[in-house]
Amino acid sequence: MAKFFSLKNFTALSDLHPNMANLKIIGIVIGKTDVKGFPDRKNIGSERYTFSFTIRDSPNHFVNVSSWGSEDYIRSLSDNFKVGECVIIENPLIQRKETEREEKFSPATPSNYKLLLSENHSMVKVCSPYEVDTKLLSLIHLPVKESGDYYSLADIVANGHSLDGRIINVLAAVRSVGEPKYFTTSDRRKGQRCEIKLFDETEPSFTMTCWDNESILLAQSWMARETVIFASDVRINFNKFQNCMAATVISKTIITVNPVNTIVNVYTVEQLKVKALKHEGKADPFYGILYAYISTLNIDDETTKVVRNRCSSCGYIVNEASNTCTVCNKDSSRFKSFFLSFDMLVDLTDHTGTLHSCSLSGNIAEETLGCTINEFLAMTSEQKTKLKWQLLLERSKIYLKLILSHRARGGLKVTILSCKLADPTEASRNLAGQGHT
Numbered sequence: 001m002a003k004f005f006s007l008k009n010f011t012a013l014s015d016l017h018p019n020m021a022n023l024k025i026i027g028i029v030i031g032k033t034d035v036k037g038f039p040d041r042k043n044i045g046s047e048r049y050t051f052s053f054t055i056r057d058s059p060n061h062f063v064n065v066s067s068w069g070s071e072d073y074i075r076s077l078s079d080n081f082k083v084g085e086c087v088i089i090e091n092p093l094i095q096r097k098e099t100e101r102e103e104k105f106s107p108a109t110p111s112n113y114k115l116l117l118s119e120n121h122s123m124v125k126v127c128s129p130y131e132v133d134t135k136l137l138s139l140i141h142l143p144v145k146e147s148g149d150y151y152s153l154a155d156i157v158a159n160g161h162s163l164d165g166r167i168i169n170v171l172a173a174v175r176s177v178g179e180p181k182y183f184t185t186s187d188r189r190k191g192q193r194c195e196i197k198l199f200d201e202t203e204p205s206f207t208m209t210c211w212d213n214e215s216i217l218l219a220q221s222w223m224a225r226e227t228v229i230f231a232s233d234v235r236i237n238f239n240k241f242q243n244c245m246a247a248t249v250i251s252k253t254i255i256t257v258n259p260v261n262t263i264v265n266v267y268t269v270e271q272l273k274v275k276a277l278k279h280e281g282k283a284d285p286f287y288g289i290l291y292a293y294i295s296t297l298n299i300d301d302e303t304t305k306v307v308r309n310r311c312s313s314c315g316y317i318v319n320e321a322s323n324t325c326t327v328c329n330k331d332s333s334r335f336k337s338f339f340l341s342f343d344m345l346v347d348l349t350d351h352t353g354t355l356h357s358c359s360l361s362g363n364i365a366e367e368t369l370g371c372t373i374n375e376f377l378a379m380t381s382e383q384k385t386k387l388k389w390q391l392l393l394e395r396s397k398i399y400l401k402l403i404l405s406h407r408a409r410g411g412l413k414v415t416i417l418s419c420k421l422a423d424p425t426e427a428s429r430n431l432a433g434q435g436h437t
């Protein structure tokens with residue numbers, strides 16, 4: 001197994017204070033800006049470059065890091081990592097932040113400090129997700145704002161002009177991710193734009209626009225009708241041309257993908273089936289927590305396929321016969337960027353019944369199985385059987401997304417958003433009765 005970076009070997013962001021020497025911190029990147037160039041006042045005719053990002057190492061602590069320097073240095077630093085990856089930073093400069101002025105343009109951070117990277121003294125290393133504490137990885141699903149602090153799309157539409165220009169939080173599902181468009185402005189600057197359509201149970205379609213490459217890149221990994229986002233600090237505007245309200249991702253915005261902590265209702269299998277019946281006719285998903293165990297997991301059966309190719313552009317499964325992505329229509333001879341991903345169906349059982357064929361895929365499957373896809377592919381079938389029996393019949397806390405679908409078994413398409421061993425006292429307290437219907 002891979003080397004492990006434990007959080008205790010690093011200085012916590014909550015303990016930062018100026019003049020710390022030989023500082024070494026670790027964090028997951030939760031926001032990042034594009035590289036920008038500015039005329040250098042000290043060196044007329046040349047440009048200085050900058051970009052910044054935000055890292056987090058615990059639910060309550062995150063800090064803004066910025067770097068200035070030559071174009072080569074800044075671009076190579078920025079190209080190294082993207083949102084969702086973990087970085088180790090050595091010897092950054094710690095500075096007190098000037099709250100009001102800076103938070104106008106950057107994410108509001110709880111820390112009193114900000115970090116500055118210098119080309120000569122600081123170092124940034126990117127670490128693989130399999131080397132770092134899972135506590136750090138799970139932060140990527142934790143919104144930076146109170147999980148109840150958001151507007152529904154209908155609230156935004158209903159408030160109309162009174163929200164024009166306001167900066168608010170939105171929780172919604174992704175309906176579609178548009179193709180990025182590139183253009184040149186009248187003053188010959190390059191620009192880009194990508195339109196995302198969102199929806200929730202109150203509103204079928206709502207536009208959110210990204211204007212920077214980093215958020216466009218992030219959005220390209222979202223899956224239509226699969227991904228849920230908690231977007232903190234997006235700007236709301238009234239769009240005069242389309243005569244409707246719309247959101248814009250700005251440099252303050254931090255987007256949390258699949259924020260499982262907004263899911264709070266606990267159900268039994270039976271209650272979920274009843275809820276699905278009541279949900280009849282609705283197209284929007286519903287969510288819940290289930291204390292259950294995996295009762296079928298075919299990972300050691302040669303006849304069942306558990307790994308598939310996905311398109312790295314849209315995340316959809318590549319058609320195996322034609323070797324093309326039916327969503328992007330990019331054929332493999334021109335576009336080879338596919339990646340291997342877990343894609344399996346498991347059964348979940350509790351004392352009231354079984355939910356069949358629940359989808360467990362991608363990173364969530366890797367986290368559940370505790371191994372990467374490459375480690376899995378290298379296993380012998382005996383090792384796979386052993387892994388299976390480690391997981392089967394272990395009581396887990398499982399976050400689910402459910403959508404009614406005629407094509408799915410039992411009329412219900414169930415997707416696992418997270419599956420972790422349950423804390424026994426918490427599980428028995430929840431099994432003792434209540435639950436929602």
Ligand SMILES: *[C@@H]1O[C@H](CO)[C@@H](O)[C@H](O)[C@H]1NC(C)=O
Pocket residue numbers: 031032033052053054064065066102105106107114251
């Ligand atoms: C970080 O702070 C700098 C100013 O110190 C600001 O320019 C930048 O936009 C901020 N960005 C992020 C992503 O934190």
Ligand SMILES: *[C@@H]1O[C@H](CO)[C@@H](O)[C@H](O)[C@H]1NC(C)=O
Pocket residue numbers: 120
């Ligand atoms: C970094 O180091 C180089 C060479 O040692 C030096 O010329 C340059 O001025 C230093 N830059 C900064 C910002 O200190």
Ligand SMILES: *[C@@H]1O[C@H](CO)[C@@H](O)[C@H](O)[C@H]1NC(C)=O
Pocket residue numbers: 034035182190192213
């Ligand atoms: C954004 O990406 C496009 C296409 O890759 C590139 O031409 C442009 O320079 C990028 N803009 C920034 C600000 O990085």
